[in-house]
Structure formats: structure tokens, C-alpha cells
Amino acid sequence: MKIILNRHSSQPLYLQIRNYLSRLIQSGKLPPGEKLPSIRNLAASVGVNKLTIVEAYAVLEADGLIQSRPGAGYFVSNTVSSPQWRSHFAPTQKVTISETGETFCEQIMATLQAQQQKDIINFSSGFPLTQESANFQRIAKRAIANSTDTLFRYDLPQGQLVLRQQIAQMLLNQGLEVSPEEIIVTNGSEQGLSLAMRYYLQPGDWVIVETPTYHGALGILANLGVKVIGIPMTAEGMNLELLEQYLCSHRPKLIYTISTLHNPTGITTSQTHRQKLLALAQQYECPILEDNAYEALNFESEPVAAPIKALDRSDIVTYISTFSKTLMPGLRVGYTVVTGKHYQPILEQKILQDLHSSTVSQAIVSEFLAGGHYRRYLNRLRTNHLHSRNAMLQALERYFPAQASWTIPQGGLFLWVHLPEGISVQAICREALSRKILVASGTAFFPNHQGYPALRLNFSNSLADIDRGVAVLGELVQKYLVAVVPQPSRAISDRSLEIASNVRVPNLGMLTKN
Numbered sequence: 001m002k003i004i005l006n007r008h009s010s011q012p013l014y015l016q017i018r019n020y021l022s023r024l025i026q027s028g029k030l031p032p033g034e035k036l037p038s039i040r041n042l043a044a045s046v047g048v049n050k051l052t053i054v055e056a057y058a059v060l061e062a063d064g065l066i067q068s069r070p071g072a073g074y075f076v077s078n079t080v081s082s083p084q085w086r087s088h089f090a091p092t093q094k095v096t097i098s099e100t101g102e103t104f105c106e107q108i109m110a111t112l113q114a115q116q117q118k119d120i121i122n123f124s125s126g127f128p129l130t131q132e133s134a135n136f137q138r139i140a141k142r143a144i145a146n147s148t149d150t151l152f153r154y155d156l157p158q159g160q161l162v163l164r165q166q167i168a169q170m171l172l173n174q175g176l177e178v179s180p181e182e183i184i185v186t187n188g189s190e191q192g193l194s195l196a197m198r199y200y201l202q203p204g205d206w207v208i209v210e211t212p213t214y215h216g217a218l219g220i221l222a223n224l225g226v227k228v229i230g231i232p233m234t235a236e237g238m239n240l241e242l243l244e245q246y247l248c249s250h251r252p253k254l255i256y257t258i259s260t261l262h263n264p265t266g267i268t269t270s271q272t273h274r275q276k277l278l279a280l281a282q283q284y285e286c287p288i289l290e291d292n293a294y295e296a297l298n299f300e301s302e303p304v305a306a307p308i309k310a311l312d313r314s315d316i317v318t319y320i321s322t323f324s325k326t327l328m329p330g331l332r333v334g335y336t337v338v339t340g341k342h343y344q345p346i347l348e349q350k351i352l353q354d355l356h357s358s359t360v361s362q363a364i365v366s367e368f369l370a371g372g373h374y375r376r377y378l379n380r381l382r383t384n385h386l387h388s389r390n391a392m393l394q395a396l397e398r399y400f401p402a403q404a405s406w407t408i409p410q411g412g413l414f415l416w417v418h419l420p421e422g423i424s425v426q427a428i429c430r431e432a433l434s435r436k437i438l439v440a441s442g443t444a445f446f447p448n449h450q451g452y453p454a455l456r457l458n459f460s461n462s463l464a465d466i467d468r469g470v471a472v473l474g475e476l477v478q479k480y481l482v483a484v485v486p487q488p489s490r491a492i493s494d495r496s497l498e499i500a501s502n503v504r505v506p507n508l509g510m511l512t513k514n
Contacts, residue, residue: 003046013048016057018063021056025076027070036066036074052122058379062299062386070163081191091418091452093239095143095246095323096211096230099445105219117436121461121469124440126263127329128297128381128460130415133364134327140463143367144360155356158347159185159335167335172293175306176319183338184347185357189293189322189334190404195349196289196318196336198252201226206252210455212416212445214291216504217256228447233262237269240276247284254287263293264445264456265416268298272307278311288317293325293334296378299386299410314332315340323365326378327412331361385411387458391466392459399474399483413460418444419453419477422484428455428476437469 003020013089016502024030039057057074060066067077150160158164171178185383186192201207203225211215211230221228229246231238238257246252257277259269259490268278281288290308298304310321318381322334333511338346350356368374374500391414396406407416419425425441432439442454455473459466 001042001045003464005046006049014052014059017042017048017053017056018048018059021060022063022065023348025060026405028396030076032076033247034076034302035072036076038073040287044506051376055376055379056374056384062379062382064386080417081195081400091232091234093228093232093234093242095232095242096228097449098228108216117383119464120436120438120485121456121467122438122463123455123473124438125460126413127325128385129462139367139371139373140364143363146367147359148383150359150363152452155332155359157184157351159183159357159358160359160362160366163366163369164335166366167503168370171337174303174310176307176339177338178339182334182337182343184338184343184350185362186334186336186350187319187354187357188324188332189291190216190220192320192334192336193217193291194472195346195353196320196338196348197221197256199226199342199346199349200254200287200289202253205254206250206459207244208243208252208255208259208286209447210262211447212264212442212451213248213256215289216442218445221256221427230447230450233265233267235267237267237273237276238261240273243277244280244284245257247280247286252286255281256289256291258291261297261409261412261438261450262413263294264414264440264442264454266407266412266414267443268410274305274308275311278308278317280488281316282314286316288312289508290317290318290319291321293322293418294412295321296326297381297385299382300410309337312339313340318342326381327368327374331358331364333361333365346349347360382411385413386468388459388463391463392457392470395467395470396474399471401474401478403481413458415457415459417455417457418442419455420481420484421453423453423477423480424483425453425455428473428480431476432473439473 003017005016007013009016021030021036030036038047038056039050039053043053046053057066057068061068061074065077066074069073105125161180163185163362164183167183168178168180175311184192184195186195197220201224205226207221207226208229208231213230216227228254230249231243231246233239237259243255243354255277261268278288284474287392288308292307295303295307307319308496309317319337320334321330324334336346354511368377389409393406393408396404396415396417405418409415425443429439429441440456443449444452444458445456457470461469
């Protein structure tokens with residue numbers, strides 16, 4: 001196979017190979033079932049290292065275009081594209097105003113305690129299922145051995161320079177150009193959120209969030225004593241018309257948004273939406289806090305759109321992300337990109353909180369980034385997540401009633417399942433837990449729980465657990481749905497039944513299957 005590579009291009013060689021093979025597959029020149037050249041043969045033919053071919057094949061597998069067969073090699077998938085589902089995300093556009101606190105701490109403690117149970121299927125977690133502990137141990141040992149001189153003294157509060165340089169390079173590949181001097185390494189993204197929110201907000205200030213949104217952020221805002229305006233999501237992201245109304249009427253001090261692989265809905269906004277959001281923020285002089293903790297878990301090898309921060313020329317956007325959602329939560333390594341006059345005050349808050357982040361954790365993350373381990377690990381993770389997401393979608397179609405609907409994210413960890421009005425989500429969660437299924441109630445992701453009934457499901461589980469867990473949840477949803485929607489008598493005509501159904505079951509406003 002002849003593949004011509006541009007070795008002077010900024011695009012990595014493995015992506016050039018992936019794109020070439022992708023075009024051949026999509027055009028039908030490589031038909032379903034066709035065997036691809038072996039890694040060794042293709043590497044020799046193209047004139048690259050075998051690891052380059054491994055990475056190219058891993059991305060193609062994550063794209064759903066090829067599949068590996070142990071002992072046989074790589075083959076073009078029999079079903080080149082993933083099953084197609086149709087988007088109908090159109091929830092009620094109701095703004096939520098909240099001036100009272102949340103119960104995030106109680107929720108997270110209850111979740112952590114429940115996770116201690118044996119044999120539990122955990123759909124509530126915000127982290128991927130990790131199965132590479134042996135590889136992690138080898139890399140961690142090497143990292144610690146190479147950094148013993150830094151373990152016995154305080155480190156820079158903004159983080160180790162080498163790690164910040166690596167993060168800056170990684171962000172450049174995502175379309176965000178920053179210097180290491182504009183990065184602060186934090187104890188996970190949660191600390192980054194806390195630092196930024198405490199800097200921008202004072203008790204009694206108004207802040208804008210998407211509804212639904214990350215419940216941990218709602219907990220921090222409640223602790224600060226600020227007032228929350230929840231702007232509803234559309235299929236494109238936050239409703240920008242409503243956003244402008246409340247920017248004008250309430251003059252909030254901060255906009256909190258998750259632009260890529262939104263938690264909990266999984267929505268990724270377009271470049272156009274991001275440009276309009278930034279323009280509104282600049283017009284009303286309202287800073288943006290962009291929290292893209294799951295951005296690295298996009299199924300596509302290249303970002304769908306550059307972060308909002310990449311468009312920022314007036315230092316109005318603070319960007320936050322983390323390695324806790326990809327490598328492992330126990331490392332607690334996140335990072336914040338802050339430019340202009342905001343950098344020093346936020347850094348001083350970091351110093352007052354903990355002086356600096358763990359040097360051991362930073363060294364381990366740096367070792368992952370330095371050796372290319374992180375990129376290869378993400379490729380495998382994306383492949384696994386694509387398969388598990390599709391398995392959960394199929395299980396939802398199989399076990400859930402027709403009145404339920406759900407999002408179809410292009411990465412991340414979560415499916416957002418919307419249930420009919422009136423159904424008891426708390427009862428479903430309690431009964432599911434008694435059957436060893438841990439699931440997050442959607443009400444936690446709305447200010448003051450003032451939202452529609454929903455479930456957030458983490459699809460990063462084994463295929464067997466996904467099928468069994470969704471089957472149990474589907475059974476419970478059907479059980480409580482019967483209690484909410486009275487069954488019509490046999491004397492009612494089919495047309496009357498249709499009308500009654502339309503009245504009792506509102507537009508669920510999510511992504512549904514065909």
C-alpha cells in the first residue's frame with residue numbers, strides 16, 4: 001500500500017495515515033471485511049516507526065472504521081459507520097432562578113459510600129473505567145525515580161515548568177495557543193473551579209450557568225453565597241437569546257459553561273455558538289469560566305471546535321481542564337489557563353490554599369506525556385468508550401419504554417436520559433441501589449433541583465454490566481411510569497388513545513432513536 005506523507009506538515013504522521021485509510025474505507029475502495037496490511041509491513045512500506053501505525057490503527061478503530069481480531073490482524077468493519085440515531089433535543093426553555101444552597105457534599109459522600117459495596121454496577125461515576133494498572137505502576141515508578149530531588153522541597157505554586165510546557169503543547173494541538181507562564185497546575189479541575197469562582201464572585205452576585213450543569217460547580221456557587229441564573233440548553237448549547245436577556249437585566253459577574261462534552265448532557269457546541277457566546281460576554285463585560293474536563297475524551301482524534309479561550313483576545317475567558325477524567329482520579333492533577341491581569345490574583349489564592357500541587361502526581365503525569373504513553377492511552381480509551389456508548393444506546397432501546405429519550409454524545413462518559421414528568425427519579429435510584437445499581441439522579445444537576453426528571457448514566461463499564469444495569473433501570477422506569485400514566489380503558493379508541501398520550505406525555509426534548 002502506497003501512502004504519501006508530508007513530513008514537513010504540522011499534522012502528525014499517524015493522523016495523515018489515518019486520514020488516508022479513512023478516505024479509502026469511506027469511498028468503498030477498502031470494502032467491509034478487507035484485511036489491512038500488518039503493522040510491520042505497513043510501517044516498512046510507508047517508512048515510519050511501527051508505533052506510528054499502531055496509533056493510526058487505534059484511531060481508525062475508535063472511529064469505528066476498522067476492528068482488530070486477536071491473532072489475525074486488522075480488518076475493515078462490516079458496519080463502517082456506527083448506528084445512526086436522530087436528534088430531537090428541544091427541552092422546555094425555562095430559566096431557573098436560585099438563591100439558596102445545594103447539597104453537593106451530601107450527594108458526593110453518599111455516592112462514595114455506595115461505591116464501597118461489592119459487585120455494584122456504578123453508572124454514577126464521573127471517571128472512566130481503568131484497566132491498565134500494571135502499565136501505570138511502571139510509569140509511576142520511573143517518574144518517581146527520575147524526580148527524587150524535587151520530592152524533599154516545596155515546588156512552584158503554579159506547577160512544575162516541564163509539565164506546564166507539556167500542557168501548553170497539548171493545548172496547541174486542540175487549537176489553544178498559550179504559554180507555560182499562563183498555566184496554573186491545580187489539584188484537579190475542582191480546585192480550578194473554586195479558585196476562579198472565588199476570584200470573580202462575591203456573596204450576593206449573580207452568576208449564569210447552563211441547565212442542567214455540573215453539580216460540583218453548583219455546590220461551590222452555593223458555598224460562595226451567590227445567586228444562580230440557570231439558562232436552559234438547546235441542541236446547540238446554552239440558549240443565547242435568553243442569555244442576552246439576563247445579561248442585560250441582571251448584569252451577572254460570571255458565565256460558567258462547559259463547551260465540549262457537557263456534563264451531564266454530553267453536548268458539544270459549534271464554533272459559531274462559541275463565537276456568539278464570547279461576543280455577548282464581551283458586549284456585557286461578563287467573564288467566562290470554560291470548564292472542559294472531558295475534552296480529551298472526544299471520539300474524534302481532532303477537536304470538533306477550538307475552545308472558547310482560543311478565540312479570546314481580551315482576557316475575558318478562564319479555561320479549566322484535568323487529567324483526573326482520563327488517567328486516574330487519584331492523581332488529582334488539573335490545570336487552569338489564565339491570561340492577563342487575572343493570573344497573579346488566582347495564583348495567590350492557590351498559594352494560600354495549598355502552596356502547590358503534589359510533586360509526585362505532577363511527575364507521573366509528566367512522564368505519561370513525555371513518552372507518548374498518554375496519547376496512546378487516550379486512543380485505546382476512545383475505542384473502548386465508543387463501543388460501550390453504543391452498547392448502552394442499544395440497551396436503552398431494548399429495555400426502556402418509548403416515553404424515555406436520551407442524548408447521543410460524541411465522546412465523554414455520559415448519556416443523559418430524560419424521563420416523563422411526574423415519575424419519581426429518587427425512588428428509581430433508591431430501588432436500583434438496593435439491586436446494586438448506582439445511578440445519578442438528574443435533579444442534582446439543576447439549581448435547587450428545579451428541572452425535569454432525568455438520569456445521568458456513565459457508559460464506561462463492561463458490556464455485561466451495561467446490559468444488566470440498563471435492564472434493571474428499564475424495568476424500574478416502566479414500573480414507576482405505570483404509576484404516573486393511568487392505563488386507558490379498552491373502550492377508548494385508538495385515536496383517543498393517541499390524543500390522550502400526546503396530552504400526558506410531553507415533548508421529552510432529547511436525542512431519540514429512530
